[in-house]
Amino acid sequence: MNGLIPHIDVPLISADDISVLALTIFFMPIITFVLLFFTGKHILAPIRSWLATGVMAVMFVLSLYLHIHTEGEHISRWIWFEIGSLKFTASMLVNNYSTTMMVIATFVSLMVHLYSVEYMRERRNHSKYFPYLALFVSSMLGIILSDNLMITFIFWELVGLASFLLIGFWYEKDSSAAAAKKAFLFNKFADLAFVIAIMMLFANYGTAEISVLKEQVSITPLLNAGIFGMPILIGFMIWFATVGKSAQFPLYVWLPDAMAGPTPVSALLHAATMVAAGVFLLLKTSFFLGDWVGNLITIIGCITAVLAALQAMRTFDAKKVLAFSTVSQLGYMMMAVGVGANDAAFFHLATHAFFKACLFLSVGAVIHSMHHMQSHQFDHGQYKDLDTLDMRLMGGFRKKMPLTFVTYLISYAALIGLPFFSGFLSKDAILGALYDWATVSNTWTWFVVAAAFSTVAITAFYMTRQLIFIFFGEFRLLKTDMSYKQYFDHITESKWLINIPLIALATLSIWFFFSINPLHAQTGWWMKQSFVSGEHHVFHFFIPILASVLSIGAAVIAANRYKNVTVFVDRYVGLTKMFAQNFYIEKSMDVLLIRPVMLVAELCGSTDRWINHLIHGKAYFILVLAQCADVFDRWIIDGSVHLVSAIINGIGSFFRSYLKGNVQQYFYFTFIAFALILVWLAWYL
Amino acid sequence: MNILDHIQESLQYLAPEGMLVLALLAVLFADMFQATRKNAVFATLTIGCLLSVGVYVGYELFDRNSIPNVEFMSNMLVQNPVILFSKLLLIISGIIEIVFIQVYHYSQYLRERGETYMLFLAILLGCFFLVASVNLFMVFLSLELISVPSYMLVASRLDKKSTEAGMKYLLYGAFATGVMLFGISLIYGLTAGLDLFSERWILAFAAIPVFSKWIVLGLVLAALFFKTSLFPFHPWTPDTYEGSSWGVLNILSTLPKIAAFIFLMRISALFEGMQSYSILIAVIVGFSLLVGNFSALVQQNVRRLMAYSSIAQGGFIGMALLGGGDLSQQSLIFYLVTYLFSVPVALFILDYFEHISKGDAVNNFKGFGKKEPIMSIIFVLVMATLIGLPPTAGFFAKIFVFTSVWQYYETIQSPILLGVICVAVAGTVASVFYYMKVPYFLFFKEFENTVILTSKHKSSLVFVSLTMLPVVVLFFCPDRLMDLLKVIVAYI
Incomplete structure (x- = not known):
């Protein structure tokens, strides 16, 4: 076996204080999970909620401490197990990159926990909710900290399991169960590529240690000449694994369906844990991405961004609009990864985590009040089936829930990339990188840039549409059923447990947290940290102006268009159908893959x-x-x-x-x- | 030579018969002065006598130096190893019968009377004389000595059925004896002598016309056919069997038959090569097989069934008379040995079942197989012997008989012999049906009898097991007996 497997000497490194602290943070949610999962209903619900939230707060504080005190790289590596003379190692890497991600993840998780304490109160199956969240967070931390792809794979799968459990949290609903199954299967399909990548690594390098591989890849030339050379193919496989997790075309269709889970879970899923895991891993292993793979990533990311944005334009489900927007933003990140702008991608990942979480939680607050209305009616002896997610039935929440409106507005501005907001900075970084890339590449690359810019406009359009549907105009539900009048009158601002996360996340969506200069992030402290690669693009003055003009223009068009809409007539039935069918991706999978197999x-x-x-x-x-x-x-x-x-x-x-x-x-x-x-x-x- | 000296000289060969007569007189004496009948004096006397006769005969037989082939008593009787062996067989059979009567509780009236033993001893004496006879007059006397006590034994239960059976037996026996006497008188007229085995008589007999020859021979053999219940002198058998008790039946179906067949065997040896004689026997035997086997098939009463089966068995034994050679004689004696052990067992078990089920119809035996498993299994073995199936000596007995007949058929190529063989094969097939009828009822029908089965006699089991043992043992070493018989039959 030694003859078959190339041997690379992997030094063992004992853990220092920083690593021990990181490990401690990693193990805390596991303890929470075990404790809450097995005690279950024997502990009172408030204690359960606050215990999990308290642990998360401690974790956040420790992560922050860790981030501040981390300088350089802290690798610890030890023997995992041995088979004969073969040694399998496990390792942990703590550096600026991972601690930053840890801070983002723990912060968003903390916010989601706080929000959940109120939001999930008295909801069915409450005793399982916080253990699952803990499992989710710990798995994510595992991916962040692990420096070995095999270990990463284990946590990768655990994230898949936790997301399966949380998406299907209300499994007695058929749509929930189906969505959980769909998410699980799509992810498993992509994860096959991860397994193949690990096998390739062991066949060619004999190890899956990322930092060791990084050196090896930079030292040795291509193992096999040609476009299917070994590091390139491995990069392709790892990328394909992230196509599942990070919801890229054509496997992104599971993500909109995953909205069947509780809203805080959606926030966590989209902001800091699941979809971020793919981009995070790809950035960590970006040294594999060479030659044609980068272009492929860019093209696929571009397609994803455009398609998802188009779908968001015609969706009436409040959460699905945000889900498609997440897919679209992930497309942006992937484009950035593809062109080598790793820092820009990570920057967008971070800013996106905050404002997308804020968006979800804001919309969640609205949905929460809709739920309350429904349950109030139920308490008064009536029950009517009400789609609490349908934006057509909302409207006028601006006056009822002004704080929620403000937080939504801030994160909305961040998402569509208005100046003075975080999204503007990160989007500018990505668009700039794309522009630079296009100037030195072939002509077709300009199509990608054009698509990226048009997606900016589309994003502004659909977000404005949602803003107007939910917060402006009149409460449209009353037009169909006046019996809700009395309940609607009682709607007030949410409890502070919901408001605090909203305010915190909205604050972090404003420019000054990332850069003093509100218009240019390259001089900001974030980009100077050079978390990933440290490459910077030249600042082009026209790019932010063009993007802003596009955004504002699209927003104005959308505002004019939807300002006075009270009756919804679908004039583009075919288009709606196509979007509802996810561009027939599933159909074509059915035709191309399933049918032949079934045949x-x-x-x-x-x-x-x-x-x-x-x-x-x-x-x-x-x-x-x-x-x-x-x-x-x-x-x-x-x-x-x-x-x-x-x-x-x-x-x-x-x-x-x-x-x-x-x-x-x-x-x-x-x-x-x-x-x-x-x-x-x-x-x- | 002085006649007295001759008689005195001859008496040394008559020691067994003398002992039987003494025992007979002793039983008669004991019976006269015995106050109570519930004792075992008669049985003890009889068995003691039989044992000592057996020991004497056995000593004579195996003491090679003392075996002369001599005629004595004015050429009336003869002494040779075949006759000694036959007497040995008769004694064994006699012992089995006496034990049969002792073991079985329901033959109380037989067991406790001195007459039973006297008559039995008389029959045995007659059988002794019959096997040793060389003169037709002696044959006639010994047959009568067998017949008259037999009539009395059959009627000894003194009820209506038994008296009727005895009466029929007597009438029919008298008829047969008359026919025989007529034949003897004709023979005396034709050959001026009754000394069958002398060369002079054979020459004289050969000189008479063929037609007369077979008429007289047939008439003379009639009484022997009667004793062996061969066709057409068989009709008495079912009636007599039905009317008499099993203990008597046992005596009637073994002792006289063995004696008569031994004598017939000697006659066959005398006429060996004379085709006419064997054709006569073949016809008689063929019809006996036909009648016995096929009539037995439709019987529902076990006594009548056994009666017809004894006719059929007589037919099978008679087949061994046809050839007349060594093999025929060996197989005849082999068959007789098997027969004398198996018939008492069959009758005993039937008796047993009949009494515990209070009826002699086959239907009454339903489901006994589960109540009396060992008895039933031994019964199956006995039936297998009578059919001629392994693992019993009956298998080899049948094989030897068929072989001898086939050999003879290959010599003379007579269609009548072929017919006999065919009838015998068909009869064997048919015999499976009626012999297995009782076991079928024992094992394959549910128990229906309301009578509570109380009788469980260990002595009965011991008796049937011990009696059955030689039959099974002979299956595994038939060659031992055949080798012995080969030595013995050479003296005929």
């Missing part, structure tokens, strides 16, 4: 049936033969036996008939018989 299965099945028919035919033949044999037995063999016995009985009766117990008759019989015998014999002889 082969059907062929096998029919072959089997033919074989069965043959066997049955043989059995029938034998049965018929047996019937024939039976008839033969009954009539010929049994018949002959019966014939013989009948003859014998006849003979017996014949002889007995002479013997009726009369001695004289005996004499006659004997005399005549004996005489006949003797005479016959005499004649015969």
Whole structure:
């Protein structure tokens, strides 16, 4: 085996204080998970909620402490297990990059926890909610800290499991269960690529240690010449794994469906944990991405961004609009990764985490009040099926929930990239990087840039649409059912447990947290940290102006268009249908993958049936033969036996008939018989 | 030579018969002065006598130096190893019968009477004389010595059925004896002598016309056919069997038959090569097989069934008379050995079942197989012997008989012999049906009898097991007996 597997000396490094602290943070949610999962309903719900939230707060503080005190890289590596002479190592890397991600993840998680304390109160299955959240966070921390791809894979799968459990949290709803299944299967399909990548790594390098591989890849040239050389192919495989997790075309269709889970979970999923994991991993292993893979990533990211944004334009589900917007923003990040602007990608990941979480939680607050309305009505003896996510039934929440409106507005501005907000900075970084990339590449790359810019406009359009639908105009539900009037009147601002996360996240969506200069992030402290690669693009003055103009223009168009809409008439049925079907991605998967497989299965099945028919035919033949044999037995063999016995009985009766117990008759019989015998014999002889 | 000296000289060969007569007189004496009948004096006397006769005969037989082939008593009787062996067989059979009567509780009237033992001893004496006879007059006397006590034994239960059976037996026996006497008188007229085995008589007999020859021979053999219940002198058998008790039946179906067949065997040896004689026997035997086997098939009463089966068995034994050579004689004696052990067992178990089920119809035996498993299994074995199935000596007995007949058929190519073989094969097949009828009812029908089965006699089990043992043992080493018989039959 040693001959087959290339041996690279992997030094073992013992953990220092920083690493131990990171490990401690990592293990805290695991303890929470075990404790809450197995005690379950024996602990009172408030204690449960506050315990999990408290642990998360401690984790956030420790992460912050860790981030401040981390300088350079802190690698610790130890033997995981041995098979013969083969040593499998596990390792942990703590550097600026990972601690920053940890801070983002723990902060968003903390916010979501706080929000959940109120939002999930008195909801069904409450006892399982916080353990699952803890599992989710700990798995994410595992991905962040691990420096070994095999360990990463384990947590990668655990994230998949936790997301499955949380998406299907209300599993008694069919849509929930189906969405969870869909998310799980799409992710598993992509994860196959991860497994293949790990196998390739072991075959070529004999290790999955990222930092060791990083050196090896930079030292050695391409192992196999050509465009399918080894590091390139490995990069492709890792990227494909993230296509599932980070929801890229064509596997992004699970993400909108995943809205079936609780709203805080959606916030966590979209902001800091699940989808971020893919981008985070890709950035960490970006040294594999060479040659054509980068272009592929960019193109796919561009397609994803445009398609998802288009779908968001025609969706009426409040959460799905945000989900499509997440997919679209992930496309941006991937484009940045593809062109090598790793820092820009990570920057956008960070800013996006805050404002997207804020958006989700704001919309969640609105949905929460809609729920309250429904349950109030239920308390008054009525129950009406109400789609609490449908934006067509909302409106006018600006006056009812002004704080929520403000936080939504801030994060909205950040998302569409208005100046003085975080999204402006990160988007500018990505667009600048794309522009730089296009100037040095072929002409087709300008299409990508154009698509990226148009997506900016589309984003502004659909977000404005949502803003107007939810917060402006009148409460449209009353037009269909006036019975909600009394309940709508009672709607007020949410509880402070919901408001605090909203305010915190909205604050972090404003420019000054990332850069003093509100228009240019390159001079800001974030980009100077050079978390990933440290590459910077040249500042182009026209890019932020163009982007802002596009955003504001699209927003104005959308505002004019939807300002006074009260009746919803679908004038583009075909378009709606196409969007609702996710551009027929699932259909085409069905046609391209599932149908052929099912066809082969059907062929096998029919072959089997033919074989069965043959066997049955043989059995029938034998049965018929047996019937024939039976008839033969009954009539010929049994018949002959019966014939013989009948003859014998006849003979017996014949002889007995002479013997009726009369001695004289005996004499006659004997005399005549004996005489006949003797005479016959005499004649015969 | 002085006649007295001759008689005195001859008496040394008559020691067994003398001992039987003494025992007979002792039983008669004891019976006269015995106050109570509930004792075992008669049985003890009889068995003691039989044992000592057996020891004497056995000593004579195996003491090679003392085996002369001599005629004595004015050429009336003869002494040779075949006759000694036959007497040995008769004694064994006699012991089995006496034990049969002792073991079985329901034959109390037989067991406790001195007459039973006297009559039995008389029959045995007659059998002794019959096997040793060389003169037709002696044959006649010994047959009568067998017959007259037999009539009395059959009627000894003194009820209506038994008296009727005895009466029929007597009438029919008298008829047969008359026919025989007629034949003997004709023979005396034709050959001027009754000394069958002398060269002079054979020459004289050969000189008479063929037609007369077979008429007289047939008439003379009639009484022997009667004793062996061969066709057409069989009609008495079912009636007599039905009317008499099993203990008597046992005596009637073994002792006289063995004696008569031994004598017939000697006659066959005398006429060996004379085709006419064997054709006569073949016809008689063929019809016996036909009548016995096929009549037995339709019987529902076990006594009548056994009666017809004994006719059929007589037919099978008679087949061994046809050839007349060594193999025929060996197989005849082999068959007799098997027969004398198996018939008492069959009758005993039937008796047993009949009494616990209070009826002699086959239907009454339903489901006994589960109540009396060992008895039933031994019964199946006995039936297998009588059919001729492994693992019993009956299998080899039948094989030897068939082989001897086939050999003879290959010599003379007579269609009548072929017919006999065919009838015998068909009879064997048919015998499976009626012999297995009782076991079928024992094992394959549910128990229906309301009578509570109380009788469980260990002595009965011991008796049937011990009696059955030689039959099973002979299956595994038939060659031992055949080798012994080969030595013995050379003296005929």
